[in-house]
Amino acid sequence: MERIASFDIDHCRLEPGMYISSINDDIVTYDLRFVRPNTPPFLESGAIHTIEHLFATYVRNSRFKNNVVYFGPMGCRTGFYFILRSVSHADAIALTKETLSFISAYDDEIPGVSATECGNYLDHDLKTARVHASYLRHILENWNESLLNYKR
Numbered sequence: 001m002e003r004i005a006s007f008d009i010d011h012c013r014l015e016p017g018m019y020i021s022s023i024n025d026d027i028v029t030y031d032l033r034f035v036r037p038n039t040p041p042f043l044e045s046g047a048i049h050t051i052e053h054l055f056a057t058y059v060r061n062s063r064f065k066n067n068v069v070y071f072g073p074m075g076c077r078t079g080f081y082f083i084l085r086s087v088s089h090a091d092a093i094a095l096t097k098e099t100l101s102f103i104s105a106y107d108d109e110i111p112g113v114s115a116t117e118c119g120n121y122l123d124h125d126l127k128t129a130r131v132h133a134s135y136l137r138h139i140l141e142n143w144n145e146s147l148l149n150y151k152r
Contacts, residue, residue: 011037046125103133
């Protein structure tokens with residue numbers, strides 16, 4: 001099998017931030033790296049799950065809702081993939097910052113957390129999700145398009 005591009009990124013040098021993972025025509029996959037790879041502690045299951053619910057709900061209700069393809073966690077528990085169609089990089093950064101600010105301040109019932117709506121509805125941690133979202137929001141404070149490329 002061919003090696004996938006994300007395995008060519010030096011994860012020992014990768015810092016928290018927002019990066020372009022891949023571009024396929026008008027679809028861009030962004031790597032939202034919340035913690036440094038291979039450097040515990042990693043994102044906790046409940047926090048990941050809560051970030052996923054809140055981030056996905058927020059962006060799918062945003063002005064770009066028809067351009068959102070996917071938002072979900074990385075198996076390594078260091079971040080998430082955010083996939084958008086036909087959205088400028090500047091707008092993607094702005095939407096990510098806006099969404100992280102929303103999560104950082106969120107203090108209500110987590111959407112989709114009943115047994116009929118979610119396959120693991122008891123595994124949520126809003127408090128820790130808010131901490132992680134606030135941390136990445138701070139990292140992205142002055143983020144711009146010139147910082148979206150991985151450092152090689």
